[in-house]
Amino acid sequence: MFRRLLAVAVFALPTRASAQAAREGFALDRYHAPPSIEDGLGRERPDTLGHLRPSAALVVDYGYAPLVLGQGGDAIGNVVGHQVVGHVAAALGILDRFQVDLDVPVTLFQSGDDPAILAFHDGQPVGARTFEAPGSFAMGDPAIGGSVLALGEKTGPQIGASLAFPLPLGSQEDLASDGGFGMRLRADGALVGDGGSIGAGLGFARRPRRAFEPGVLETGNEITFDLGAYLSVTDDVEALFELGGATEFREAFASDETAIETLLGARMSLPPGLVIGVGAGPGLTRAVGVPTLRAVVEVGFAPARAAAPVGRTGPSPEEEDIIGPAATDRDSDGIPDERDLCPVDAEPTNGVDDEDGCPDTVRLEDGRIRLIGGIAFEHGTDQTTAESQQVVEELAALLVAHPELASVRIQGYGDERDGSRQDLALATSRARAVRARLVEMNVDEGRLGARGVPGEPSHSGGHIEVVVVEGGP
Numbered sequence: 001m002f003r004r005l006l007a008v009a010v011f012a013l014p015t016r017a018s019a020q021a022a023r024e025g026f027a028l029d030r031y032h033a034p035p036s037i038e039d040g041l042g043r044e045r046p047d048t049l050g051h052l053r054p055s056a057a058l059v060v061d062y063g064y065a066p067l068v069l070g071q072g073g074d075a076i077g078n079v080v081g082h083q084v085v086g087h088v089a090a091a092l093g094i095l096d097r098f099q100v101d102l103d104v105p106v107t108l109f110q111s112g113d114d115p116a117i118l119a120f121h122d123g124q125p126v127g128a129r130t131f132e133a134p135g136s137f138a139m140g141d142p143a144i145g146g147s148v149l150a151l152g153e154k155t156g157p158q159i160g161a162s163l164a165f166p167l168p169l170g171s172q173e174d175l176a177s178d179g180g181f182g183m184r185l186r187a188d189g190a191l192v193g194d195g196g197s198i199g200a201g202l203g204f205a206r207r208p209r210r211a212f213e214p215g216v217l218e219t220g221n222e223i224t225f226d227l228g229a230y231l232s233v234t235d236d237v238e239a240l241f242e243l244g245g246a247t248e249f250r251e252a253f254a255s256d257e258t259a260i261e262t263l264l265g266a267r268m269s270l271p272p273g274l275v276i277g278v279g280a281g282p283g284l285t286r287a288v289g290v291p292t293l294r295a296v297v298e299v300g301f302a303p304a305r306a307a308a309p310v311g312r313t314g315p316s317p318e319e320e321d322i323i324g325p326a327a328t329d330r331d332s333d334g335i336p337d338e339r340d341l342c343p344v345d346a347e348p349t350n351g352v353d354d355e356d357g358c359p360d361t362v363r364l365e366d367g368r369i370r371l372i373g374g375i376a377f378e379h380g381t382d383q384t385t386a387e388s389q390q391v392v393e394e395l396a397a398l399l400v401a402h403p404e405l406a407s408v409r410i411q412g413y414g415d416e417r418d419g420s421r422q423d424l425a426l427a428t429s430r431a432r433a434v435r436a437r438l439v440e441m442n443v444d445e446g447r448l449g450a451r452g453v454p455g456e457p458s459h460s461g462g463h464i465e466v467v468v469v470e471g472g473p
Helices: 317-323 386-401 421-440
Strands: 005-007 054-071 074-094 098-111 116-121 124-130 143-151 156-166 183-193 196-206 210-213 217-219 222-232 237-248 258-270 274-282 293-301 362-365 368-371 408-412 448-452 463-468
Touching (some): 074 116, 237 274, 258 293, 362 386, 368 386, 368 463, 408 421, 421 463
Parallel strands (some): 005 054, 408 448
Antiparallel strands (some): 054 074, 054 293, 074 098, 098 143, 116 124, 143 156, 156 183, 196 222, 210 217, 222 237, 237 258, 274 293
């Protein structure tokens, strides 16, 4: 197993029993909480939150043996054996491409063994030096910053950049602060699809040069890098793998100056906007500050993305002052022709695939839900046809985007619509099947009612209608 060694070889010391190591102090914990709950557990993603959409999270990271004393290649003891750091992370989106954020770290607990090493003179031990563990509770360096999504949309390739400034407000003596103004600059790229995403980042971190023990451990400017892979297991659960690291700028990728660690974890989204994430992984190198094992727990909140106003056909006057007038938009649906998959057919803004530019099969018109073509079934069963599965998905998206539609009734029709008991049972089964599918796609079950309707024999049967009702489903 890899150990994080502060390698010390002392050959001459004043003849005394012990002495505390003089140190300037630096920020030992290498973990930085990502700005929003839509980032990874340990790294940022290029996308932003959306206009005036907030995110807040409490993140706790635990590191085992991030600072180990060694002599002659052997581990002597842990200067820091256990370290628990809490982070308060907050972010706010501005327009659709900018974001400001804040991270406040606090060392909640840390402990060590106060290890000592022997000093020698002419081959004979002449004393010992004790490395005392830092204090158990300390304020870290808060960081303020921001990011921009320079290129890309919600899916497809994305390119972004971020900048953060750590402020020297923490305790150097307790290894929680670098004791000077710093900077973290980072560029990030990602490829986002329906089933997940992959991304990579490269950056530069300015850190004041500090020494734990002069000539033995000195911190300074670093090159940072990271990789991430994210897989949507279900609509609410995401699995992730992340690798992050940094290397000292003057001795790039030297073995003892390069920190690399991993996280393997999962994140679950719960209504109404709550997110819980967990992850753990080993350190892969011997650099100081890389723990043998790191574990991360995250609890955060961000409200659902708001649907764009119905009938909007372009940027607001305030946005035009910043981003300029709208591009060519022949169907006046607010989506420029260069991004519009249906440039001559208007996209209704209703929370259902509003970014593709194509008309939907589900529409919200004057407070009523309209299904273009309805939801059809295989004859004699409650199984929807292949063509109607997309309609059900769009209906779920619309209901999630419009919580004000608090009471919705799913009305199913049989094949014959003759009022017989058998036909009414089939109609009821179809309505309940659609309701169950909507619940699977995050629609609150309490909003949905379901019933079979015999209807008139002269009308064609075998479909579903959706009715917005008052007084409950």
